[in-house]
Amino acid sequence: MLTNVQSLKIQLMEEGIHIPEGVREAVSGPVTLADYASTSGITMMLGEDVWVNAPIVDFNSNFVKDPPHRLVHQGNFFFVESGGKRHEAKLLPVPSYHDKHTTSTGELYIWHAITHADRVRISPIGGCAMACQFCDIPYVAKYRKKSVEALVESIRTALNDPGLPARHVLISGGTPKPEDYGWQNAMYETVVNTFPHVKVDVMMVPMPGLLDPEHLKSVGVYGLSINIEIFNVALARRIMMSKWKASRKTYFDFIEKTVKVFGGDGRVRSLILVGIEPVEDTLQGVEALAQLGCDPVLSPFRPDPATPMRNHRPPSMETLIRVYEKSVEIVERYGVKLGPRCIPCQHNTLTFPDGSSAYCYS
Numbered sequence: 345m346l347t348n349v350q351s352l353k354i355q356l357m358e359e360g361i362h363i364p365e366g367v368r369e370a371v372s373g374p375v376t377l378a379d380y381a382s383t384s385g386i387t388m389m390l391g392e393d394v395w396v397n398a399p400i401v402d403f404n405s406n407f408v409k410d411p412p413h414r415l416v417h418q419g420n421f422f423f424v425e426s427g428g429k430r431h432e433a434k435l436l437p438v439p440s441y442h443d444k445h446t447t448s449t450g451e452l453y454i455w456h457a458i459t460h461a462d463r464v465r466i467s468p469i470g471g472c473a474m475a476c477q478f479c480d481i482p483y484v485a486k487y488r489k490k491s492v493e494a495l496v497e498s499i500r501t502a503l504n505d506p507g508l509p510a511r512h513v514l515i516s517g518g519t520p521k522p523e524d525y526g527w528q529n530a531m532y533e534t535v536v537n538t539f540p541h542v543k544v545d546v547m548m549v550p551m552p553g554l555l556d557p558e559h560l561k562s563v564g565v566y567g568l569s570i571n572i573e574i575f576n577v578a579l580a581r582r583i584m585m586s587k588w589k590a591s592r593k594t595y596f597d598f599i600e601k602t603v604k605v606f607g608g609d610g611r612v613r614s615l616i617l618v619g620i621e622p623v624e625d626t627l628q629g630v631e632a633l634a635q636l637g638c639d640p641v642l643s644p645f646r647p648d649p650a651t652p653m654r655n656h657r658p659p660s661m662e663t664l665i666r667v668y669e670k671s672v673e674i675v676e677r678y679g680v681k682l683g684p685r686c687i688p689c690q691h692n693t694l695t696f697p698d699g700s701s702a703y704c705y706s
C-alpha cells in the first residue's frame with residue numbers, strides 16, 4: 345500500500361508539474377539542466393525520503409499538458425499543491441558548476457558531468473555507437489571521446505560543489521565503438537584510481553570484449569548497471585536493434601557472472617523500462633533479473649521530444665502502481681531489492697525506501 349507522498353511521486357512522473365512564473369523567480373539559477381530523457385524535470389524530496397524528478401512543460405511539452413500539480417513557494421519553503429492538499433518539497437538546486445568551464449579544455453563542465461541529487465554522472469562518450477529509440481543520446485549528440493583530463497576535473501569539481509556536492513560517481517554515457525573499448529577501460533581505471541575513497545559505478549552495455557567484471561572489481565569499481573531495458577523480444581528488436589543484436593543470452597550470462605563477482609547486495613543492477621511493453625513482459629523481466637541476484641530498477645518510460653518515441657504516452661499511474669507492487673512481491677521472493685539502493689538516486693525510478701537498512705544515503 346503506497347503512502348500519499350509515494351502516490352504523489354507516481355502522479356508527478358505521469359503528469360508533470362506546473363511551475364508558475366513567480367515561483368521560478370524564487371529559484372536561483374535554472375530549475376533543471378534537463379540533460380537526459382529521464383532527468384528532464386525538477387528534482388525534489390517529498391516528505392522524509394521520497395525523491396522524484398518531475399517533468400515540466402519546458403522540456404516535455406510532448407506530454408506535460410496543464411498538469412494538476414503545481415509548485416508553490418511560501419516563505420522559505422516550497423510545496424507541491426495537488427488535489428487540494430499541500431506537500432512540503434525540498435527543491436534541489438542545479439550544481440553551482442553548471443555554467444562554468446573546465447581549465448583543461450575550456451568546455452563547460454556539464455558537457456562532461458552532471459550531478460543529480462547526490463551522484464555525479466559522467467559521460468565519457470558523447471553520442472553513442474548504438475541507437476535506441478527511447479534514448480535521446482544518439483539523436484542529440486555526435487559520437488566523440490571526451491578528454492579524460494576534463495572528465496576527471498569535472499568529477500573533482502562536482503565532489504566539491506558548494507551547492508550540490510556529489511557523494512558518488514556513475515560512469516555511463518554512450519556505448520563506445522569497438523576500437524575505443526581499450527580507451528574506455530583505461531578511463532574507468534583512471535577515474536577509480538584518482539578517487540579511491542569515492543564509490544564509482546559503471547553503467548554500460550555488455551558488448552563482447554568491452555567489460556570484464558573481474559578486472560573492473562579488481563581495479564576498484566563499486567558496482568555495475570547492465571540495463572536490459574525491454575524484455576519483450578519482438579519489441580526489443582524493433583526499438584533497440586543494436587542492443588538486441590547483443591542477444592538476451594549475452595546480457596543474462598553477463599549479469600549472472602557479474603553478480604558472482606560483485607555479490608548480490610545491490611551492486612549489480614539492471615534497469616527495465618515501464619510503459620513500453622506489456623506489463624506481463626516487464627514483470628517477467630523483473631523476475632528473470634531477480635532470479636540471478638540482480639536488483640531490477642524500474643524506470644518509468646518518459647518520451648523524449650528528440651526521439652522517434654516522442655508521441656508515445658508515459659505509463660499511467662495504474663500501470664506504474666501495478667508494476668511496482670507486483671515487482672516488490674517478486675524481489676522479496678528472491679531476496680533482492682528494487683534498485684537503486686541509494687535513496688536520492690531513486691528520483692527517476694519507481695523505487696521507495698522500505699525502512700530496511702538496504703536502502704541508504706551514500
Ligand code: SF4
Nearest residue numbers: 472474475476479518
Ligand atoms: S546504448 Fe545506451 S546510450 Fe546508447 S542509445 Fe541505447 S540507451 Fe542510449
